[in-house]
Amino acid sequence: MAALAIGVVMAVSSPGARAGLPATYVHLLVVGWLTQLIFGVAHWLFPRASAGAPHGNEALGWAGILLLNVGLLVRAVAEPSALSGARHGLLVTSGALQLVAVLLLVVHIWPRVKER
Amino acid sequence: MPCLAVLFIRTAMLSLLGGTLLGAFLLAGEPAIVLGFRPLHVELLLVGWGLQLAFGVAYWILPKHATRTPARGAALPIRLAWWLLNGGVWVAGLGLSFGTPPWWVGLGRLSELCAVILVASNAWPRIKPFGAGRPQAGEVA
Numbered sequence: 001m002a003a004l005a006i007g008v009v010m011a012v013s014s015p016g017a018r019a020g021l022p023a024t025y026v027h028l029l030v031v032g033w034l035t036q037l038i039f040g041v042a043h044w045l046f047p048r049a050s051a052g053a054p055h056g057n058e059a060l061g062w063a064g065i066l067l068l069n070v071g072l073l074v075r076a077v078a079e080p081s082a083l084s085g086a087r088h089g090l091l092v093t094s095g096a097l098q099l100v101a102v103l104l105l106v107v108h109i110w111p112r113v114k115e116r
Numbered sequence: 117m118p119c120l121a122v123l124f125i126r127t128a129m130l131s132l133l134g135g136t137l138l139g140a141f142l143l144a145g146e147p148a149i150v151l152g153f154r155p156l157h158v159e160l161l162l163v164g165w166g167l168q169l170a171f172g173v174a175y176w177i178l179p180k181h182a183t184r185t186p187a188r189g190a191a192l193p194i195r196l197a198w199w200l201l202n203g204g205v206w207v208a209g210l211g212l213s214f215g216t217p218p219w220w221v222g223l224g225r226l227s228e229l230c231a232v233i234l235v236a237s238n239a240w241p242r243i244k245p246f247g248a249g250r251p252q253a254g255e256v257a
Contacts, residue, residue: 030161035132038169045177047117075143088145095140102136106129113125115117 002076003028020080031098032072036065039105046112056112064104071097117176120194124172127202131164155212163228164205171197171235178242189238197234204228 006025010018039061049056071094078090117125138157141150175194180187208224210216 030166034166038166092144095143099136099140102132106133110126110129113117113122113129115119115122 003033006076024076024079027075028072031068035102036068039064039109042109042112046109047114047116049112056108058108060104060108064101064108066101067097067104068101071095071101118188120191120198121172121176123198124168124175127198128165128169128172131160131168131205135160135165153213156206156209159205159209159212164202167232168201171201174239175235178239179244179246181242189242193234194238197231200227200234201231204231 003025006021006028010021010025013021043055043061048054055061074090074097075094078087078094081087135157138150138153138160141147142154142157145151175188178188181189204224204227206224207227208221211221211224
Protein backbone atom coordinates (compact mmCIF):
# COMPACT_ATOMS: atom_id res chain seq x y z
CA MET A 1 0.00 0.00 0.00
CA ALA A 2 2.86 2.38 0.83
CA ALA A 3 4.49 1.64 -2.53
CA LEU A 4 1.26 2.22 -4.42
CA ALA A 5 0.63 5.43 -2.50
CA ILE A 6 4.08 6.62 -3.57
CA GLY A 7 3.15 5.58 -7.10
CA VAL A 8 0.15 7.91 -6.94
CA VAL A 9 2.35 10.75 -5.64
CA MET A 10 4.84 10.13 -8.47
CA ALA A 11 2.07 10.24 -11.04
CA VAL A 12 0.74 13.60 -9.93
CA SER A 13 3.95 15.41 -8.91
CA SER A 14 6.38 17.38 -11.04
CA PRO A 15 9.63 15.72 -12.19
CA GLY A 16 11.68 17.78 -9.74
CA ALA A 17 9.47 16.90 -6.78
CA ARG A 18 9.53 13.18 -7.50
CA ALA A 19 13.35 12.83 -7.54
CA GLY A 20 14.35 9.72 -5.57
CA LEU A 21 10.79 8.42 -5.40
CA PRO A 22 11.04 5.83 -8.22
CA ALA A 23 13.80 3.91 -6.40
CA THR A 24 11.82 4.00 -3.15
CA TYR A 25 8.70 2.82 -4.99
CA VAL A 26 10.51 -0.13 -6.61
CA HIS A 27 12.21 -1.21 -3.38
CA LEU A 28 9.06 -1.02 -1.30
CA LEU A 29 7.41 -3.32 -3.85
CA VAL A 30 10.28 -5.73 -4.45
CA VAL A 31 11.73 -5.89 -0.94
CA GLY A 32 8.86 -4.78 1.29
CA TRP A 33 6.18 -6.75 -0.52
CA LEU A 34 7.65 -9.51 -2.68
CA THR A 35 10.69 -10.63 -0.68
CA GLN A 36 8.89 -10.36 2.63
CA LEU A 37 5.92 -12.31 1.28
CA ILE A 38 8.28 -15.00 -0.02
CA PHE A 39 9.94 -15.44 3.35
CA GLY A 40 6.57 -15.49 5.09
CA VAL A 41 5.25 -18.22 2.80
CA ALA A 42 8.55 -20.13 3.03
CA HIS A 43 8.36 -20.01 6.84
CA TRP A 44 4.89 -21.53 6.64
CA LEU A 45 5.32 -23.99 3.76
CA PHE A 46 8.85 -25.34 3.64
CA PRO A 47 9.69 -28.74 5.14
CA ARG A 48 10.09 -28.83 8.92
CA ALA A 49 13.51 -28.09 10.33
CA SER A 50 13.16 -30.77 13.00
CA ALA A 51 10.47 -32.46 15.03
CA GLY A 52 11.27 -30.37 18.10
CA ALA A 53 11.48 -27.02 16.29
CA PRO A 54 9.49 -27.37 13.05
CA HIS A 55 10.00 -23.73 12.06
CA GLY A 56 13.69 -23.66 12.91
CA ASN A 57 15.19 -20.79 14.87
CA GLU A 58 12.27 -18.36 14.94
CA ALA A 59 14.32 -15.65 16.68
CA LEU A 60 16.38 -15.31 13.50
CA GLY A 61 13.20 -14.86 11.48
CA TRP A 62 11.83 -12.21 13.83
CA ALA A 63 15.13 -10.32 13.88
CA GLY A 64 15.32 -10.49 10.07
CA ILE A 65 11.81 -9.16 9.54
CA LEU A 66 12.36 -6.37 12.09
CA LEU A 67 15.66 -5.23 10.57
CA LEU A 68 14.31 -5.47 7.01
CA ASN A 69 11.39 -3.18 7.81
CA VAL A 70 13.46 -0.71 9.79
CA GLY A 71 15.96 -0.63 6.92
CA LEU A 72 13.19 -0.03 4.39
CA LEU A 73 11.65 2.70 6.52
CA VAL A 74 14.99 4.48 6.87
CA ARG A 75 15.43 4.24 3.13
CA ALA A 76 11.93 5.48 2.37
CA VAL A 77 12.58 8.54 4.52
CA ALA A 78 16.14 9.23 3.36
CA GLU A 79 16.11 8.40 -0.33
CA PRO A 80 13.63 10.94 -1.69
CA SER A 81 15.80 13.69 -0.23
CA ALA A 82 19.15 12.02 -0.92
CA LEU A 83 19.67 13.98 -4.09
CA SER A 84 19.83 17.17 -2.09
CA GLY A 85 22.90 16.00 -0.24
CA ALA A 86 23.24 15.16 3.43
CA ARG A 87 21.46 11.81 3.81
CA HIS A 88 24.44 9.60 3.04
CA GLY A 89 24.69 8.23 6.57
CA LEU A 90 21.04 7.17 6.62
CA LEU A 91 21.35 5.43 3.28
CA VAL A 92 24.45 3.54 4.45
CA THR A 93 22.55 2.53 7.60
CA SER A 94 19.58 1.40 5.54
CA GLY A 95 21.76 -0.71 3.25
CA ALA A 96 23.52 -2.32 6.22
CA LEU A 97 20.23 -3.09 8.00
CA GLN A 98 18.72 -4.69 4.90
CA LEU A 99 21.85 -6.71 4.24
CA VAL A 100 21.96 -8.09 7.80
CA ALA A 101 18.21 -8.75 7.61
CA VAL A 102 18.53 -10.77 4.42
CA LEU A 103 21.45 -12.70 5.89
CA LEU A 104 19.39 -13.59 8.97
CA LEU A 105 16.37 -14.62 6.89
CA VAL A 106 18.49 -16.80 4.61
CA VAL A 107 20.21 -18.44 7.60
CA HIS A 108 16.76 -19.00 9.11
CA ILE A 109 15.24 -20.67 6.02
CA TRP A 110 18.35 -22.43 4.64
CA PRO A 111 18.14 -25.60 6.81
CA ARG A 112 14.52 -26.10 5.74
CA VAL A 113 15.42 -26.25 2.05
CA LYS A 114 16.30 -29.92 2.00
CA GLU A 115 15.51 -33.25 0.46
CA ARG A 116 13.17 -35.46 2.37
CA MET B 117 11.54 -31.54 -1.65
CA PRO B 118 13.40 -32.96 -4.71
CA CYS B 119 17.12 -32.23 -5.04
CA LEU B 120 16.59 -30.02 -8.11
CA ALA B 121 14.16 -27.83 -6.17
CA VAL B 122 16.76 -27.58 -3.39
CA LEU B 123 19.34 -26.53 -5.99
CA PHE B 124 17.07 -23.80 -7.44
CA ILE B 125 15.91 -22.45 -4.08
CA ARG B 126 19.36 -22.39 -2.47
CA THR B 127 20.88 -20.72 -5.54
CA ALA B 128 18.03 -18.20 -5.42
CA MET B 129 18.89 -17.38 -1.80
CA LEU B 130 22.57 -16.97 -2.67
CA SER B 131 21.55 -14.62 -5.50
CA LEU B 132 19.45 -12.66 -3.01
CA LEU B 133 22.45 -12.33 -0.70
CA GLY B 134 24.77 -11.31 -3.54
CA GLY B 135 22.27 -8.84 -4.97
CA THR B 136 21.58 -7.32 -1.57
CA LEU B 137 25.29 -6.99 -0.79
CA LEU B 138 25.78 -5.19 -4.09
CA GLY B 139 22.71 -3.05 -3.34
CA ALA B 140 24.10 -2.03 0.05
CA PHE B 141 27.31 -0.80 -1.61
CA LEU B 142 25.28 0.98 -4.30
CA LEU B 143 23.21 2.69 -1.63
CA ALA B 144 26.36 3.77 0.16
CA GLY B 145 27.71 5.08 -3.14
CA GLU B 146 31.12 3.55 -2.54
CA PRO B 147 33.53 2.10 -3.37
CA ALA B 148 33.34 3.87 -6.72
CA ILE B 149 34.03 0.65 -8.60
CA VAL B 150 30.62 -0.82 -7.66
CA LEU B 151 28.61 2.09 -9.04
CA GLY B 152 28.47 0.57 -12.52
CA PHE B 153 27.09 -2.70 -11.22
CA ARG B 154 23.47 -1.61 -10.84
CA PRO B 155 22.39 -3.84 -13.79
CA LEU B 156 23.95 -6.88 -12.12
CA HIS B 157 22.14 -5.94 -8.87
CA VAL B 158 18.82 -5.84 -10.75
CA GLU B 159 19.50 -9.07 -12.68
CA LEU B 160 20.52 -10.97 -9.54
CA LEU B 161 17.43 -9.90 -7.63
CA LEU B 162 14.73 -10.09 -10.32
CA VAL B 163 15.89 -13.19 -12.21
CA GLY B 164 18.43 -14.86 -9.92
CA TRP B 165 16.24 -14.49 -6.83
CA GLY B 166 12.58 -13.94 -7.74
CA LEU B 167 12.28 -16.02 -10.89
CA GLN B 168 14.60 -18.79 -9.75
CA LEU B 169 12.79 -19.18 -6.42
CA ALA B 170 9.46 -19.42 -8.26
CA PHE B 171 10.92 -22.12 -10.53
CA GLY B 172 12.25 -24.13 -7.59
CA VAL B 173 9.01 -23.96 -5.63
CA ALA B 174 6.94 -24.76 -8.74
CA TYR B 175 9.05 -27.81 -9.58
CA TRP B 176 8.58 -29.03 -6.02
CA ILE B 177 4.95 -28.21 -5.34
CA LEU B 178 2.95 -28.40 -8.57
CA PRO B 179 0.82 -31.56 -8.89
CA LYS B 180 2.83 -34.55 -9.99
CA HIS B 181 1.94 -36.66 -13.02
CA ALA B 182 -0.46 -39.38 -11.91
CA THR B 183 0.45 -41.99 -14.48
CA ARG B 184 3.85 -40.95 -15.85
CA THR B 185 7.33 -41.46 -14.50
CA PRO B 186 9.24 -39.59 -13.39
CA ALA B 187 6.33 -38.04 -11.55
CA ARG B 188 7.72 -34.49 -11.83
CA GLY B 189 8.74 -34.89 -15.47
CA ALA B 190 12.22 -35.37 -16.88
CA ALA B 191 14.96 -34.02 -14.65
CA LEU B 192 17.56 -33.32 -17.33
CA PRO B 193 15.81 -30.28 -18.91
CA ILE B 194 15.38 -28.78 -15.44
CA ARG B 195 19.04 -29.28 -14.62
CA LEU B 196 19.91 -27.67 -17.97
CA ALA B 197 17.52 -24.80 -17.14
CA TRP B 198 19.46 -24.14 -13.91
CA TRP B 199 22.69 -23.72 -15.90
CA LEU B 200 21.03 -21.57 -18.56
CA LEU B 201 19.25 -19.34 -16.05
CA ASN B 202 22.27 -18.69 -13.84
CA GLY B 203 24.65 -18.39 -16.78
CA GLY B 204 22.23 -15.90 -18.34
CA VAL B 205 22.00 -13.84 -15.16
CA TRP B 206 25.76 -13.39 -14.97
CA VAL B 207 26.34 -12.92 -18.71
CA ALA B 208 23.57 -10.32 -19.04
CA GLY B 209 24.22 -8.66 -15.66
CA LEU B 210 27.97 -8.31 -16.17
CA GLY B 211 27.51 -7.42 -19.82
CA LEU B 212 25.21 -4.53 -18.98
CA SER B 213 27.48 -3.45 -16.12
CA PHE B 214 30.61 -3.40 -18.30
CA GLY B 215 28.90 -1.97 -21.38
CA THR B 216 29.66 -4.97 -23.61
CA PRO B 217 28.24 -5.11 -27.16
CA PRO B 218 24.48 -5.73 -27.36
CA TRP B 219 24.93 -9.26 -28.74
CA TRP B 220 26.64 -10.28 -25.49
CA VAL B 221 23.72 -9.09 -23.37
CA GLY B 222 21.36 -10.67 -25.91
CA LEU B 223 23.16 -13.97 -25.42
CA GLY B 224 22.55 -13.77 -21.69
CA ARG B 225 18.90 -12.93 -22.18
CA LEU B 226 18.51 -15.73 -24.73
CA SER B 227 19.99 -18.13 -22.21
CA GLU B 228 17.42 -16.96 -19.62
CA LEU B 229 14.63 -17.33 -22.18
CA CYS B 230 15.66 -20.92 -22.96
CA ALA B 231 15.63 -21.69 -19.23
CA VAL B 232 12.13 -20.26 -18.91
CA ILE B 233 10.92 -22.35 -21.88
CA LEU B 234 12.36 -25.52 -20.35
CA VAL B 235 10.81 -24.89 -16.93
CA ALA B 236 7.48 -23.80 -18.43
CA SER B 237 7.42 -26.98 -20.56
CA ASN B 238 7.82 -29.01 -17.38
CA ALA B 239 5.25 -27.04 -15.41
CA TRP B 240 2.56 -26.65 -18.10
CA PRO B 241 1.16 -30.22 -18.04
CA ARG B 242 1.35 -30.22 -14.24
CA ILE B 243 -0.96 -27.21 -13.95
CA LYS B 244 -4.34 -28.90 -14.07
CA PRO B 245 -7.62 -29.16 -12.21
CA PHE B 246 -7.67 -31.28 -9.09
CA GLY B 247 -8.03 -34.96 -9.98
CA ALA B 248 -7.39 -34.49 -13.71
CA GLY B 249 -5.12 -37.06 -15.32
CA ARG B 250 -5.78 -39.69 -12.68
CA PRO B 251 -7.08 -43.06 -13.83
CA GLN B 252 -10.85 -43.35 -13.38
CA ALA B 253 -12.43 -46.20 -11.40
CA GLY B 254 -12.23 -49.40 -13.42
CA GLU B 255 -9.68 -47.91 -15.82
CA VAL B 256 -6.28 -49.59 -16.06
CA ALA B 257 -3.48 -47.11 -15.32
